[in-house]
Amino acid sequence: MQRKGVRAFSGHSYGHTGHHHGGGGNHYSRLKPVELDPLSEYGLPSKGEKRLLSPKVQESYYSKIAERYLAFCTEAGDKDNLQKQFARLAVADTTPSSSASSPVISVPPSPLTSAPFTALPLPTPTSLPTGSFPDITFIATDNSKEQDHSGSLPSILSALRKLREALVATQRRDPFTIQVYLFAIRLGILAKSFESYYPALLYLLRSVHPFSNLTSVELAECVSYLVLDTACRRQDLAGAFKLRKEYKLKDKKVDAVLKALVGDNYVLWRRVKRGVDGYRVKLMEFADGDVKRRTLMAMGRAYLSLPREFLEGQMEESWEGLRSKYGVGWELGGEKGEKVVIRKVGRG
Secondary structure, three states: OHHHHHHHHHHHHHHHHHHHHHHHHHHHHOOOOOOOOHHHOOOOHHHOOOHHHOHHHHHHHHHHHHHHHHHHHHHHOOHHHHHHHHHHHOOOOOOOOOOOOOOOOOOOEOOOOOOOOOOOOOOOOOOOOOOOOOEOOOOOOOOOOOOOOOOHHHHHHHHHHHHHHHHHHOOOOOHHHHHHHHHHHHHHHHOOOHHHHHHHHHHHHHHHOOOOOOOHHHHHHHHHHHHHHHHHHOOOHHHHHHHHHHOOOOOHHHHHHHHHHHHOOHHHHHHHHHOOOHHHHHHHHHHHHHHHHHHHHHHHHHOOEEEHHHHHHHHOOOHHHHHHHHOOOOEEEOOOOOEEEOOOOOOO
């Protein structure tokens, strides 16, 4: 009797448990499923990820990266806000230029094309010809409050690194590889992430180009970036001239940048910076602080005093910025502080 009771209890419990699970299933089904980031689906091939070694998976993953970047540009709302998002990510921008005097960042066309990047219709010219593919168009949004979408940029750069590693592991050197690397280089430059664009530049020029030739425009673009990075960020002028000769680069804008750096010619530096596209502006910004610092030293040796408005306009910095960023020890003079006293002349 006891065993039957146990059996009856067990059977009853089983039936009740099944009914309970059914109700529990309905309860849990009302919970929102966990949303996984498509860009985080894969790991780094160097850490053992094998799925990205498939060409079809690589192309599908790149489409997801492109969609995320387009969404990022759309959410930014306008060009000015997009500039701010890139500026938030930049870690080496020690002396940002005034938005009133510096060219606005050029915006790349659809990442799904390998056409050269062109600028949006802005007052500053671009050194790259317009490609046969349409540019990214911004969708106007009513952003009453400034939003921060810069969190998307690190994930996009990280995803591009995974994809680049997969392309290297599979030794893929076709037009798709060129397209991916050009996009990674351009986006890395806008974000001032040399960890992203510099190795990509070297691999594209040294390992991909000999097997799958870049177009003449793409080659000149990448070489100009490499020369400017060598001169401005790495501060290796000899290396920059060597690269220019090695690749037979003929670019008057790049030549003018090198000339300005060699001769500490700040007037030429400003003129060139206003006449190049946003990618080159970003590379030039790596040397902006040193160029301004040497110019201030030259002013200190040449002048006794300067109008404050003139000094701030030429340096593209406020008086407070000059003191905090460059350690200017000069004093303000005049009734309203409209004059900068560099050296006081003693009365004998």
